Amino acid sequence: MESKKKLTLGFIGNFIPPFSTENERKWSFEKLGHTVIEFQENRTSAQQLISAMRTLDMLVYSHTHDPSYVIKDLKNVFAIYKANGVPTVSAHLDRWVGLERVKDVGQEATWFTEYIFMADGSPEAIELYESLGLNWYYLQPGVVERECYMAEPSKAKYPHEIIFTGSKGYHPEYPYRRELIDFLYKTYGKRFAHYGNDGLGVVRQGALNSLYASAKIVIGDSCFGGKKDYVSDRLTEVVGRGGFIITPDIETLGLPVATYKHPDLQDLKNKIDYWLEHDEERKELQQLCHEIVKKEHTYTNRAEQILNIVFNEDK
DSSP, rough: OOOOSSEEEEEEOSSSSTHHHHHHHHHHHHHOOOEEEEEGGGGGHHHHHHHHHGOOOOEEEEOSSOOGGOTHHHHHHHHHHTTTTEEEEEEEEEOOOTTTGGGGGTGGGGGGGSEEEEEEEOOOHHHHHTTOOOOOOEOOOOOOGGGSSSOOTTTOOOOOOOESSSOSSSSSTTHHHHHHHHHHHHHHGGEEEEETTTTTOOOOOHHHHHHHHHEEEEEEEOOOSSSBBBBOTHHHHHHHTTOOEEEEEETTTTTEEEOTTOHHHHHHHHHHHHHOOHHHHHHHHHHHHHHHHHHHHHHHHHHHHHHHHTTTTTO
């Protein structure tokens, strides 16, 4: 449902990669009928943002983990916007607590916007947010609506029954990712493939839908996956793009997806073997979960949630 008032939004982020989350969120705000003005993070000054303020109804910030992208005096920019009644918003998909980057919480500019939307709503994250007095909201991950469809398989190009997409080299605090991929190769051999920048290469956009359509099973993972209320966007990305996922037994956004007891790799094997043999049941669940994500868990839904909170339409 489109907002009644059409807004002009400023958006600070990295728009150079066409597949960036910033581009997907931008497209989603525009899908709702709003105008979005890009501020490429590493090419924007504080003065440019202050000069643009009078033309904007809201300013959105998506932080890039790269020191060269830091905008000097950005915290002060957010304070000036607030003093002039223009809301500022930050939104992020990552987990912070338990990782080296937690040192940035309450320090980096993400944490100085008027509204903060985080995908980590775990008890330890909540404790940290509350201790800092942040005006934060739990915002679940999503998938861009334009790529939320079930593609035709391309088994000649993507012949593997079981796949994992994403990096094997991951946070040192979470060694399970390497253990998972090594286990899958050892157990399933040529039936398994790892797609990522340290695997068979990164697959993006429509080709990713085709990859998911070609595999019987996509293996899920979520940083510290046994803990509740942090969900990797891998869940919505895979299901929204038409894949069948087996994911750790975390909070699953209410989706009836197949799960396993994280980090029990034997239980994962049992679940993989079951779903490999039950084609019709797997396809029915795949279709059901896809339809739920397409209706309830796109970035269009998330954009609407942000605007409803910021402009008090939910209150």
